[in-house]
Every structure is written in structure tokens, then in C-alpha cells.
Amino acid sequence: MKINSPLEAYKFLPGTNCGECGETSCMAFASHLIDRSLKATDCTPLVSEEKYKKKYAELEALLAPEIREVVIGVGEKAVSIGGDDVLHRHKLTFFNKTAFAYDVWDTMDEKDLVERVNKIQDFKKFYVGDFLTLDMIAVRSISDDPAKFAAAVKKVMETTDFPMVLCSFNPEVLKAGLEVAAEKRPLLYAANKDNWQDVAALAQEYNVPVTVFAPNDLDMLKSLAKTFSENGIEDVVLDPGTFPTGKGLRTTFQNFLKIRRAGINGDRDIAFPIMAVPLTAWMAHDDDVSASYWETVVASVFTVKYGDIMILHSIEGYAQLPEVHIRDTIYTDPRKPVTVDPGVYEVGSPTADSPLLVTTNFALTYYTVESDLSSNGIDCYLTAIDTDGIGVEAAVAGGQLTAAKIKKGLDDAGFDMKEKLNNNVVVLPGLAARLQGDVEDETGAAVMIGPADSGRLPGWMEQNWPPKK
Amino acid sequence: MSNKMKLSGLTDILKDLDVESLEGVTIEGDIELDISGGGGLNPAMAYALGHEAAQISLHVANIARMLGYPVDQLFAASMGGLPQAPVAGQSRIQDLIPAKFDVSKMSEWATPIQEVTLGATSADGGSRKSTVTLGGENALPYYFDAEMPHRNYVTMDVFDMPIGMAKSVKGNYEDVINDPAEWAKKVVRDFNADMVTIHLISTDPLINDTPAREAAKVVEDVLQAVDVPIVIGGSGNPQKDPEVLEKAAEVAEGERVLLASASLNLDYERVAKAATDHGHAVLSWTQLEINAQKELNRKLMKQCGVPRDSIVMDPTTAALGYGLDYAYTNMERIRLAGLMGDEELTFPMSSGTTNAWGARESWMKESPLSQDSDWGPREYRGPIWEIVTGLTLSLAGNDMFMMMHPTSVQVLKEITQTLYGSIEADEIDITNWIGAEV
Numbered sequence: 009m010k011i012n013s014p015l016e017a018y019k020f021l022p023g024t025n026c027g028e029c030g031e032t033s034c035m036a037f038a039s040h041l042i043d044r045s046l047k048a049t050d051c052t053p054l055v056s057e058e059k060y061k062k063k064y065a066e067l068e069a070l071l072a073p074e075i076r077e078v079v080i081g082v083g084e085k086a087v088s089i090g091g092d093d094v095l096h097r098h099k100l101t102f103f104n105k106t107a108f109a110y111d112v113w114d115t116m117d118e119k120d121l122v123e124r125v126n127k128i129q130d131f132k133k134f135y136v137g138d139f140l141t142l143d144m145i146a147v148r149s150i151s152d153d154p155a156k157f158a159a160a161v162k163k164v165m166e167t168t169d170f171p172m173v174l175c176s177f178n179p180e181v182l183k184a185g186l187e188v189a190a191e192k193r194p195l196l197y198a199a200n201k202d203n204w205q206d207v208a209a210l211a212q213e214y215n216v217p218v219t220v221f222a223p224n225d226l227d228m229l230k231s232l233a234k235t236f237s238e239n240g241i242e243d244v245v246l247d248p249g250t251f252p253t254g255k256g257l258r259t260t261f262q263n264f265l266k267i268r269r270a271g272i273n274g275d276r277d278i279a280f281p282i283m284a285v286p287l288t289a290w291m292a293h294d295d296d297v298s299a300s301y302w303e304t305v306v307a308s309v310f311t312v313k314y315g316d317i318m319i320l321h322s323i324e325g326y327a328q329l330p331e332v333h334i335r336d337t338i339y340t341d342p343r344k345p346v347t348v349d350p351g352v353y354e355v356g357s358p359t360a361d362s363p364l365l366v367t368t369n370f371a372l373t374y375y376t377v378e379s380d381l382s383s384n385g386i387d388c389y390l391t392a393i394d395t396d397g398i399g400v401e402a403a404v405a406g407g408q409l410t411a412a413k414i415k416k417g418l419d420d421a422g423f424d425m426k427e428k429l430n431n432n433v434v435v436l437p438g439l440a441a442r443l444q445g446d447v448e449d450e451t452g453a454a455v456m457i458g459p460a461d462s463g464r465l466p467g468w469m470e471q472n473w474p475p476k477k
Numbered sequence: 478m479s480n481k482m483k484l485s486g487l488t489d490i491l492k493d494l495d496v497e498s499l500e501g502v503t504i505e506g507d508i509e510l511d512i513s514g515g516g517g518l519n520p521a522m523a524y525a526l527g528h529e530a531a532q533i534s535l536h537v538a539n540i541a542r543m544l545g546y547p548v549d550q551l552f553a554a555s556m557g558g559l560p561q562a563p564v565a566g567q568s569r570i571q572d573l574i575p576a577k578f579d580v581s582k583m584s585e586w587a588t589p590i591q592e593v594t595l596g597a598t599s600a601d602g603g604s605r606k607s608t609v610t611l612g613g614e615n616a617l618p619y620y621f622d623a624e625m626p627h628r629n630y631v632t633m634d635v636f637d638m639p640i641g642m643a644k645s646v647k648g649n650y651e652d653v654i655n656d657p658a659e660w661a662k663k664v665v666r667d668f669n670a671d672m673v674t675i676h677l678i679s680t681d682p683l684i685n686d687t688p689a690r691e692a693a694k695v696v697e698d699v700l701q702a703v704d705v706p707i708v709i710g711g712s713g714n715p716q717k718d719p720e721v722l723e724k725a726a727e728v729a730e731g732e733r734v735l736l737a738s739a740s741l742n743l744d745y746e747r748v749a750k751a752a753t754d755h756g757h758a759v760l761s762w763t764q765l766e767i768n769a770q771k772e773l774n775r776k777l778m779k780q781c782g783v784p785r786d787s788i789v790m791d792p793t794t795a796a797l798g799y800g801l802d803y804a805y806t807n808m809e810r811i812r813l814a815g816l817m818g819d820e821e822l823t824f825p826m827s828s829g830t831t832n833a834w835g836a837r838e839s840w841m842k843e844s845p846l847s848q849d850s851d852w853g854p855r856e857y858r859g860p861i862w863e864i865v866t867g868l869t870l871s872l873a874g875n876d877m878f879m880m881m882h883p884t885s886v887q888v889l890k891e892i893t894q895t896l897y898g899s900i901e902a903d904e905i906d907i908t909n910w911i912g913a914e915v
Contacts, residue, residue, distance in 0.1 A: 098810050130850065132849065132850055134844075134849055139848070148912070150912050150914065175911045177911060200908075204573070206569075208569075209569055226578035231573050231574060231575055231576040234576050235570060235572075249907055251907060252907075253905060255898065255902070257895050258619065262620070265620060273581070285907075288907050290913070299915075300857075301857075302888075304865065305868060305892050312869055324853045324857075325851045325858070326857040327853070327861070328853075329838055330861050333797050333798040333865075334865055334869060337869070338802070342805075370800070372798070372799055383846055398765075399795070405713060461837050463841055466845075
């Protein structure tokens with residue numbers, strides 16, 4: 009993005025405050041253009057009226073992200089990668105979280121392939137009110153046989169809507185894959201120094217995005233990207249090679265930094281999304297656990313630093329869980345604390361005999377506790393105390409969660425315990441046990457100490473609820 | 478051929494000489510003029526598209542025209558033909574556009590991070606065999622802008638009483654859980670810890686209320702048991718900690734330990750004074766808030782007179798999935814501010830990476846939610862949770878890690894030292910990774 013203040017964007021808007029975009033003023037709209045929550049196309053007059061045509065075009069050019077955005081796949085599952093404008097996420101946030109493609113290969117049994125694809129597309133992990141999931145399938149040609157590759161691609165397509173990466177250095181193999189899958193807009197992998205003319209021709213003919221691969225040769229990588237884009241192939245992804253160990257990994261890391269810095273600083277020839285291939289960790293380790301660990305480590309490094317898409321192999325939960333979490337971590341906007349409004353919430357259908365539980369307004373804590381309760385059918389009142397978005401343990405240590413705060417939280421929510429409950433009991437989180445005496449004094453209620461982790465609430469309820477007289 | 482001339486140069490020279498056609502020139506041998514350029518593209522169209530090969534054929538055509546060849550007829554024939562649909566392998570881009578990759582270094586990173594040395598050898602009046610120096614960076618970690626002068630270090634946690642631990646952590650310490658000195662020996666000898674942190678948690682009035690003087694004996698035992706630098710932690714009780722750390726600082730005189738911690742919610746002046754009186758460094762601990770960190774560092778320096786080379790910051794580590802998003806950016810902003818000259822933030826950083834074990838994903842046997850996919854065995858899941866938590870912060874600028882699980886320590890050290898550049902490994906040939914049987 010060439011501009012960074014709403015005022016600069018405002019100059020290109022009609023300035024009529026017509027409200028068609030849903031905002032009260034053009035200035036409000038302009039600020040949403042800058043934080044990317046709205047697009048120029050959301051301004052109907054700008055797009056439709058002839059007199060604004062030039063301004064619209066200029067604005068679009070100014071708003072275009074520094075790193076090109078590339079779309080892979082079609083329909084609901086299509087994946088956008090790239091599109092970033094900054095080197096450090098506190099300045100704006102990072103957009104388009106790293107796309108995770110897990111591999112299958114064309115020498116797999118059909119049954120195994122279908123099973124693996126299903127496992128990948130069905131993966132989910134609950135987190136802060138939603139599920140973390142995976143994105144893509146990378147089909148590798150081990151056979152180097154066009155027919156075998158086409159058959160594998162076809163089987164993947166029959167099994168899932170996930171976008172695909174078609175992987176081979178043999179243009180004939182890639183062509184066979186494209187003949188089956190071109191309409192699904194797969195990403196071609198890869199053009200290198202030997203095959204680039206043929207792969208470029210395929211990308212042009214089938215109009216699909218394409219990866220250029222030049223292991224540890226940034227001149228060649230840039231040369232390929234420049235050649236492709238100047239010949240009209242603009243949906244390019246850069247793979248500078250992922251060397252999985254030793255000095256090679258260090259060099260790979262620095263290559264990623266160099267490419268992204270040059271791109272953000274305005275070198276248009278290299279301002280494309282970057283691909284990492286943590287799968288190469290499997291070429292360096294013999295046993296599955298070591299390989300999975302190292303793959304997860306490499307994936308984490310390049311999720312934090314500028315990998316926009318990556319190809320992975322391990323589908324073990326212990327490897328995937330940290331991968332999806334670190335990605336969510338880095339692509340969460342760090343400028344806004346993720347909190348829920350303080351208050352007393354009803355989980356299920358609580359009655360006067362239900363428990364009143366206390367937690368914090370840190371979104372993660374709240375949603376974790378809430379889902380543990382609701383998914384286990386526990387009807388209760390759940391109080392989110394305003395701890396400035398800090399979790400229970402840290403809030404107790406730091407003084408954001410105190411007996412006075414709990415009392416205030418209940419009062420502010422207008423929750424009268426005598427009126428609402430028959431039991432006069434407050435259940436504190438296990439990690440806030442040291443507040444027990446104070447809370448009893450402050451609220452006049454009996455205090456019970458719940459488990460340290462809300463995942464154990466079901467068992468705790470069975471043992472402790474209703475409270476013994 | 479020493480002097481090369483482009484064909485376009487030749488036609489230009491002929492034009493400059495006002496030569497419209499060449500007469501009396503004979504060409505020996507056969508001349509083949511392939512106007513289609515060999516690439517299948519209509520040459521005029523290709524020329525318009527800027528294809529270099531097509532340009533060459535046009536230059537050849539120009540010369541040929543001067544030589545009296547019926548070039549225009551050939552062109553006409555070619556132009557008149559129906560444009561062919563591009564077919565793979567035919568619509569080839571002829572040449573790679575040469576490019577040089579270049580990127581500048583960060584000029585605004587002009588202030589090095591303060592170096593802080595922990596531990597004292599006999600030469601410095603202590604009994605440590607080795608010391609550890611943190612800080613000194615001139616760039617974000619592992620960046621190409623400047624070499625890092627010091628690698629990251631790991632200090633492993635030891636407690637002065639048995640504590641609740643995740644099962645996969647506990648398995649490593651069951652034999653030493655009642656003996657902090659043996660525990661300390663074990664982490665150095667068996668688990669490659671660079672340092673040891675002794676946490677005096679039994680001093681908490683709500684736990685055992687161990688008197689400070691008694692707790693200090695444990696510090697002496699640990700100093701006897703190992704010869705690496707040590708960190709001394711209190712129980713986290715703000716009323717008790719200053720007293721506990723004072724006594725500990727006293728018995729550790731000369732060893733240049735790191736006192737953990739001074740914070741805004743306790744009498745940080747007492748902790749700071751204990752450090753300066755006995756020649757130790759102090760850990761400046763705040764909670765995920767850059768301005769609080771500045772405030773505390775300022776107070777330690779200005780109000781308490783702690784020298785710059787004796788402050789390490791702990792801006793708080795939230796676990797992966799439990800606030801690491803803030804912890805990461807908080808550290809990154811602190812490090813960037815330090816490199817860009819904020820004198821209140823140019824200190825090395827420490828992370829309580831062990832906090833990763835508070836995340837349910839690291840220790841719970843399986844997901845409590847039936848909708849979740851299989852989490853995999855926790856024996857493998859736990860360590861990687863601690864590794865990824867620490868690794869992420871290492872990329873934000875963290876210098877020292879407080880950790881617990883031996884596997885986590887080993888892998889974190891391997892990855893951070895790989896990025897640092899001190900790990901040699903056979904280079905893996907990845908040029909044909911697609912076909913690898915993995």
C-alpha cells in the first residue's frame with residue numbers, strides 16, 4: 009500500500025457522504041480502506057460513475073498491497089496468499105495467513121491416498137470460538153509418469169474441494185495434471201532454471217498460478233519472476249529453496265528475510281508470496297518423530313518470518329497442533345486485545361440451582377471455559393471479570409483479578425446472587441485459589457475452588473455439585 | 478571473435494551511412510531466412526510483444542532487405558496467416574531476463590543491545606567455571622544485517638520442593654525431586670543446561686512459608702553442586718520475595734547471579750539494592766506491556782542505581798495459543814525500540830518458556846472436545862509446545878530461556894544455534910525434493 013492515512017485515501021473518494029457503503033462519512037470509509045476492513049469496490053458511486061473512473065483506478069493502484077496477492081483454487085475453499093504491506097505485524101497486522109498444503113504422492117495406493125486426503129481435509133482444532141483447519145493438498149509426482157500423476161490428481165479432486173499444488177519438475181507430468189485439474193486453478197510447482205520455458209507456457213496456456221524455484225540463487229529467482237511477470241504471468245510464487253539443516257537452514261532463513269524486505273521496500277520484481285517446504289526435514293531425519301519435530305520447527309520459523317504458503321508432510325496431531333496454533337498466533341492482529349465484554353453469561357439453561365463460575369474476559373480463557381462447559385452440557389452462569397484481557401494465573405499474580413474486581417463484576421452485571429441463586433456459592437478457577445478468603449469476605453458467598461483447567465470441570469462437577477450442605 | 482556487434486547495430490550503421498540497399502554484395506552459400514522466428518509466434522506480433530528473438534529476426538530481415546531479398550513478401554505471407562492458438566511448447570518465452578538481487582541493510586538499527594554477563598569465575602572472585610554473556614546484538618536475531626555476538630542460552634528450572642508437573646516433564650525428575658542440588662546437577666550433566674534457575678517457591682507464606690535464611694541454604698547447595706551461572710527466583714509472593722532475594726543475594730556474593738525478579742508490584746528497591754550490594758544482576762519483570770517495562774527499567778536505573786550492565790528484562794511469556802501473539806509482538810517491539818535507540822529498552826531479554834506447560838495442549842491426555850481431531854500422544858505434544866513457544870520468542874529477540882523438558886531444551890538449542898550459524902550439518906540436496914521417498 010502506497011498510502012497509510014485515511015486523509016490520503018479520502019482525496020480519491022466522492023466526498024458526498026452518501027452512506028451507500030454503510031459508513032456515516034467518506035472519511036470513515038477511508039479509514040476502513042486503510043485498515044483493509046473495506047475495499048474501494050464497496051463505494052458504489054466510485055465504481056459505477058464515469059466521472060470517478062480515473063480516481064477509482066488511481067485509488068486501487070495506491071491501495072494495492074506491496075506483496076502481490078495470489079489466489080489458488082476456486083470457490084469457497086480458494087486460498088489467498090501474500091498481500092502484505094509491512095515487515096512487522098504491530099505496524100499493520102499480517103494478512104492472508106500462511107497456507108498449509110499437506111502432501112500426497114502418485115505412487116500411493118488409491119485407498120491410502122483417499123484416507124490421507126480425508127484426514128487432511130477433516131482436521132480441526134477448536135480455538136477461541138472457532139476451529140483451526142488446514143488448507144490444501146500438494147500432489148507430488150514420484151513416478152514421473154504423466155498418466156499416474158493425472159490419476160492421482162483426479163482422485164484428489166474427487167475426494168476434496170481443497171485447492172491443490174501440482175508438484176513435478178517434468179512439464180509433461182504437470183501438463184497431464186493440468187488437463188485434469190486446470191479449472192480448479194491449482195498452483196503449479198515448479199519452474200526452475202532448466203524447465204522454465206515449458207512451465208511458463210503451461211501457466212500461460214492454462215492460466216494458473218506458478219511457483220518459480222531457484223534453490224539459494226536469488227538472482228535466478230528474481231530473473232525467473234521478472235521474466236514471468238513481464239510476459240504476463242503475474243500470479244507467481246517464489247521458492248528460494250528450504251534447506252532443512254545446518255548452514256543451509258540459516259541461509260534459507262536469511263533468503264526469506266531478504267526477499268520480503270526487498271519486496272516491501274518496493275522491488276516489484278520480487279514482491280511475490282514466498283513458499284517454504286518444511287517437508288525437506290524428512291530428507292534429513294530417519295525416524296518419524298525426529299522428522300516430524302524438525303518439520304514443525306522449520307514450519308514455525310517460516311510461519312513467523314514471511315512464509316506465505318508451505319508444503320508439509322507429517323499429519324500427526326502432535327506436529328499439526330503447534331503448526332496451526334503458531335500460524336493463528338502470528339496472523340492475529342496484535343493491535344487489538346482479544347477480549348469478551350465483562351458480564352455474567354448464561355451457558356445452557358441455568359436455574360437457581362446452577363453454579364456461578366468465575367473466569368476472566370481474556371477471549372481465549374473465556375471461550376475455552378465456555379466450550380468446556382457447553383460441550384459437556386453443564387448449565388451454569390459464567391462471569392467474565394474485566395482483567396484487561398489477561399488470563400487467570402497472570403491476572404491473579406498481577407492484581408487484575410481480585411476479590412474486589414469479582415464483586416464489582418457481579419454488581420456491574422446486575423447479578424444479585426440472593427435473588428438468582430438458591431446456593432450462594434461462587435466457584436473460582438483453581439489458579440485463583442488464593443483469592444478464596446478474600447472473595448468470601450467481599451461477597452458473603454461460600455467459595456468453592458474449581459479445577460486448574462476447565463477441561464476438568466465435568467469431572468469436578470460430578471464430584472462437587474450440588475455442594476454438600 | 479573479439480568484437481561483437483548486435484544486428485541492430487549493423488542496420489543502424491548502414492542507415493547512418495544512408496545506405497538504402499547494398500549493391501554488388503554477394504552472399505556465399507545458402508541463406509535461410511526463417512521469418513517465423515522458429516518459435517511459432519507471428520514475428521510482427523512477437524516484435525510488438527518485445528520478444529528478443531523476434532527482434533533479431535526483424536534485424537536480420539532488415540539486413541536481408543538491404544541485400545535485396547524479397548523480405549516484405551515473406552512478411553506479408555506470414556502476416557496474412559491466421560494466428561495460431563498458442564500451444565504449450567510453442568508459445569515459449571525465448572529468453573530469461575537477467576536480474577541481480579539486491580537489498581539494503583537496516584540503517585536505523587544503530588544502537589547495540591546492552592551486554593550483560595552472568596556468573597563469575599575465580600578470576601572475578603566467584604567459583605563458576607564458565608560465564609554467560611547475553612545481549613550485544615546489532616540487529617534482529619539471525620538477521621544478515623549484523624552477526625550476533627552471543628548465542629541464546631537455556632537455564633533449566635529447579636525447585637526447592639516437589640511441585641506439580643505435567644506427566645511428561647515429571648518423568649525426568651522423579652529421582653531428584655526432593656533434592657534441589659541433585660536436581661541442578663542432573664540438568665547440567667544430563668540435559669546440557671547452560672545455567673540453572675533455583676526457584677524458592679517453598680518460601681510462599683501460602684505454601685510452606687520457609688524462612689528466607691533457610692531458603693538461602695538451598696542456594697548455597699546449588700552453587701556447590703554446579704559450576705554454571707545461576708538464576709535465583711522467589712516464590713512470586715510480592716510481600717515475601719524481597720526478603721528472600723536479599724538473603725539469597727547475600728549468600729551468593731561474588732557469583733554474579735541473576736535475581737528474579739524486580740517488578741512493579743513489589744518492593745523492587747529492595748531487590749535492586751540486594752543486587753547492587755552483592756554484585757548481581759537483576760531481572761526486570763513486567764506483564765506484556767511495553768510502557769510498564771520502560772517505567773520499571775527507568776526506576777531500576779535512575780532511582781535504584783542499578784548499572785546498565787546488570788539489567789535483564791522479562792516482558793512475560795504467554796504460552797503458544799494462550800497469548801503468545803502478544804508476547805511475541807511485545808518482545809519484538811521492545812527489541813526494535815532498543816535497536817533504534819530507546820535507552821530504556823536496550824537490554825537483553827529472558828523468557829519463562831516453561832509457561833508453555835500451562836497450555837492444556839501440552840499436557841492433557843487428549844482433547845476434551847469430541848469435535849477435535851486426534852491431538853496425538855502427549856509425550857510428543859508437550860515438548861514441541863515448549864519448543865515452539867521458545868523458538869517464536871527467539872525470533873522476536875529473546876536471549877535466554879527458562880525451560881523444563883530435556884527434549885525441548887535439546888531441540889530449542891539446536892534450532893537457535895542453527896539459525897545462529899554454529900551448527901554444521903551435511904548439506905541436503907533438495908533440488909529434486911519432489912521425488913523424495915519420505
